[in-house]
Amino acid sequence: MINYCLSTAMVVGIFMAFDKKCYTSSTNLPALITLLLLYGWSVTPMMYPMSYVFSVPSTAYVSLSCINLFIGINSSAITFVLELFENNRSLFDRHGHEPGVTEVYARFGEEHSADPFRWDFVGKNMAFMAVEGFFYFVLNLLIQYRFFMEHWFPVSPNTGPAIDDDTDVAEERRRIYEGGSKSDILQIRDLSKTYVGRKRAAVDRICVGVPAGECFGLLGVNGAGKTTTFKMLTGDTDVTSGEGSVAGYSILTQILDVHQNMGYCPQGVPESEIPRVAEWGIQKLGLSEYAGRCAGTYSGGNKRKLSTAIAMIGCPALVLLDEPTTGMDPHSKRFLWNAIMSVIQDGRAVVLTSHSMEECEALCTRLAIMVNGTFKCLGTIQHLKYKFGDGYVVTMKIKAAKGSRSPDLEPVESFMESSFPGCVQREKHYNTLQYEICSSSLARIFQLVVSNKERLSIEDYSVSQTTLDQVFVNFAKQQTGEDEDMRRTAAGRKDVKICPTKRKT
Numbered sequence: 001m002i003n004y005c006l007s008t009a010m011v012v013g014i015f016m017a018f019d020k021k022c023y024t025s026s027t028n029l030p031a032l033i034t035l036l037l038l039y040g041w042s043v044t045p046m047m048y049p050m051s052y053v054f055s056v057p058s059t060a061y062v063s064l065s066c067i068n069l070f071i072g073i074n075s076s077a078i079t080f081v082l083e084l085f086e087n088n089r090s091l092f093d094r095h096g097h098e099p100g101v102t103e104v105y106a107r108f109g110e111e112h113s114a115d116p117f118r119w120d121f122v123g124k125n126m127a128f129m130a131v132e133g134f135f136y137f138v139l140n141l142l143i144q145y146r147f148f149m150e151h152w153f154p155v156s157p158n159t160g161p162a163i164d165d166d167t168d169v170a171e172e173r174r175r176i177y178e179g180g181s182k183s184d185i186l187q188i189r190d191l192s193k194t195y196v197g198r199k200r201a202a203v204d205r206i207c208v209g210v211p212a213g214e215c216f217g218l219l220g221v222n223g224a225g226k227t228t229t230f231k232m233l234t235g236d237t238d239v240t241s242g243e244g245s246v247a248g249y250s251i252l253t254q255i256l257d258v259h260q261n262m263g264y265c266p267q268g269v270p271e272s273e274i275p276r277v278a279e280w281g282i283q284k285l286g287l288s289e290y291a292g293r294c295a296g297t298y299s300g301g302n303k304r305k306l307s308t309a310i311a312m313i314g315c316p317a318l319v320l321l322d323e324p325t326t327g328m329d330p331h332s333k334r335f336l337w338n339a340i341m342s343v344i345q346d347g348r349a350v351v352l353t354s355h356s357m358e359e360c361e362a363l364c365t366r367l368a369i370m371v372n373g374t375f376k377c378l379g380t381i382q383h384l385k386y387k388f389g390d391g392y393v394v395t396m397k398i399k400a401a402k403g404s405r406s407p408d409l410e411p412v413e414s415f416m417e418s419s420f421p422g423c424v425q426r427e428k429h430y431n432t433l434q435y436e437i438c439s440s441s442l443a444r445i446f447q448l449v450v451s452n453k454e455r456l457s458i459e460d461y462s463v464s465q466t467t468l469d470q471v472f473v474n475f476a477k478q479q480t481g482e483d484e485d486m487r488r489t490a491a492g493r494k495d496v497k498i499c500p501t502k503r504k505t
């Protein structure tokens with residue numbers, strides 16, 4: 001705020017000075033230019049520590065710094081403006097106050113032009129700004145390389161070794177620790193993020209490796225930490241602890257190389273290739289109809305297609321897609337899925353977040369469900385369904401007996417309750433019944449239903465495995481807000497643990 005007040009004062013000062021032509025004088029102009037350059041040197045590095053404290057993305061930091069460089073000025077510069085006024089025929093003079101130094105000399109017929117760089121004029125201000133710039137530059141380096149960070153800013157309270165509830169998550173962590181993921185395109189090791197002012201980590205020591213040709217799904221309810229994970233990988237937010245690498249380049253120290261290897265921004269396309277690559281993206285995502293229009297006028301779904309096309313340009317080793325099909329119609333969705341499939345078939349890696357289980361089933365080779373910043377389960381969809389699914393869903397259509405207008409469901413209901421104790425009736429309509437059975441094998445369900453089909457007037461039936469939605473919903477119940485989390489801790493309550501299902505064979 002102070003900086004911007006001073007900036008405004010400076011702009012006003014410059015306009016007034018133009019009136020007196022003091023800035024255009026040959027002696028003062030070099031001093032003004034030097035001052036502006038020094039101002040950039042001294043103020044710009046100040047923005048990085050601020051961007052860290054307020055979690056402003058680095059791109060915003062660069063723009064803020066540029067704006068500041070061009071319109072801002074600090075207190076040293078204000079002093080400089082006032083002194084220039086005094087040195088020349090000044091404002092004070094115009095208002096009937098003491099005349100400036102130049103004016104006094106002029107009255108005696110002598111020409112006087114003081115050296116604007118001398119120490120007691122603007123020299124001291126310039127020296128101060130040079131030192132200030134050096135100081136903030138060193139401070140930036142210290143922050144970048146995390147010297148003394150634990151003492152300056154609160155870091156993740158979870159600094160000990162992570163304890164995984166799930167065996168697959170623990171197994172993946174061990175694989176990463178033991179170096180088994182060296183050939184993976186994406187490697188994440190104990191990656192954590194705690195936002196300033198937050199007590200709980202948004203992402204808490206996650207470990208995963210994504211090899212070439214894999215589409216890894218990141219599932220979780222709102223606020224689970226998916227976007228924060230992506231932002232750390234793209235360098236949009238700082239990593240609190242842990243590390244990650246893309247195609248062997250560290251996200252902590254080689255972010256420019258990381259960007260070259262990830263579908264994040266389309267760098268590295270030679271100028272001569274741009275028309276061909278743009279046409280390829282337009283065709284790939286079905287945007288031909290809209291190619292001539294400004295991107296700002298696109299519908300939400302088309303904007304998403306465009307972002308996906310941009311992420312795919314340059315054939316990056318890793319493509320990150322944050323809810324790519326949200327808001328798309330079913331046709332466009334399938335079109336986009338095909339485009340993503342072709343990336344996987346090319347032997348590149350994709351990490352996507354989605355709230356659509358259908359999408360994950362269609363695309364993901366493996367997925368993890370994230371709750372409160374940690375992975376609660378990890379594996380192939382079939383594996384997760386088998387491990388955490390609640391058994392099978394049996395749907396039956398009952399036909400009406402001869403001479404009767406409506407089907408009698410009661411015999412089927414009694415049969416189900418006696419044959420599968422503990423089964424849960426999920427739906428009951430005019431001629432349809434649906435049950436969830438946890439405590440029986442697939443073979444036994446088929447055997448009993450088939451042998452009683454005629455007697456119970458079952459016209460049609462189907463047996464399916466628990467859906468991924470059900471697995472997800474079970475885990476999603478564990479997600480808590482930060483306040484709730486603190487209340488739970490105070491009350492000594494623990495999260496409900498989702499255990500793998502024990503199956504009968």
Ligand SMILES: Nc1ncnc2c1ncn2[C@@H]1O[C@H](COP(=O)(O)OP(=O)(O)OP(=O)(O)O)[C@@H](O)[C@H]1O
Pocket residue numbers: 055195196198202220221222223224225226227228229
């Ligand atoms: N800039 C921020 N400052 C403070 N807290 C933040 C910030 N961004 C996210 N958070 C918090 O971090 C946690 C994880 O948020 P994140 O956006 O990563 O979740 P998400 O899983 O991507 O959710 P969604 O599905 O809604 O996109 C949330 O508790 C959120 O409130």
